[in-house]
Amino acid sequence: MARIESAEAERQAVRLAAQLMAAAARTAPKTRGMDSVQTLILDGEELEQLAAAMESQMEEKSHRLPFIGRDAGSVRKAAAVLLIGVTGEPKKPQDPINCGACGYDGCGQFLAAEKAEGEDFRGPLCMFQTMDLGIALGSAAKVASELNVDNRMMFSIGTAARKLRFLDCDVVIGFPLSVSGKSPFFDR
Template sequence: MIIDERTSRSETVAAIARSIMTAGRTAPKSKGVDLIEIVTITGETVARLAEATRRAGEENGMQFFLRDADNILQAQAVILVGSRSSSMALDCGYCGFMSCAAKNGHPAVPCALNSVDLGIAIGSMTARAADLRVDCRVMYSVGAAARRIGLLEECRTVFAIPLSISSKNPFFDRQTHR
């Protein structure tokens, strides 16, 4: 049997994405409460997300959204990772309120520990990508656009991690739109 790397790339990136998602799932969580949601998208869903990212950039005037919209079209897959919002009942004050009861009166303010857990998951996921020698980048812009089109809609905060298996990392030395 001969397995050609170029023709097996889509199944390779799917296996790698599964491994990266597992790293996010097994990352430590505050009080052991898992509020993290993770999905991988490919093909037409990536194209739809790129268009949503482009529209968001045109509407908000942030040029890096346009660059990132082009950039994810160079990826074989995009992992979306987000956190649902729930107070951890620790009264830590990290969110800016003195107690969780006070914060809960302001549902637009996320629990700071939800964001910390998301950051730890993203760190584990990008470390796993590095272990597997697949190129990636964490993108706020694409995560924000994903929420706009209903991907991970139950999550308060979403980030995207596009994956690329290619000769040159498309997420490095990126051109800006001016």
């Protein structure tokens, strides 16, 4: 029987946990039965690329996101990062809900509006897509918790990941993942 040292076992565990979290995001309930959730797992050199992109945004964003540099340090301590994002378009526009939660009179008016790039994300977003994202994030976090893999949801990862075009989504949130004796993502 082959020996698997603890560092290698833990590396494999984080990779597997990220995959199972991505699966949970996929099978999480989706409003109107339509799914625009996208996921991506990063490890190795791409973590450094992500952390460097976050640091490059510090000057521009630290007045709003004073934690962005600290979050970049968390990415460097992570064994992997899972990205989860959504696009914001209304679902089934041929059979619109027209709820008005996006601030438009209805889905048709939403669709006629120009998409606009904001400081971090692109809008507008249909409320139902943001609900899907929240449910997917919660489902992924639950899996990580059940697998005892340290994690934390980070907005600041998502803004840098969009800049790097890791996912073609309007909103992205990132989870750094780690297996160690003390979570590097809290009490920083």
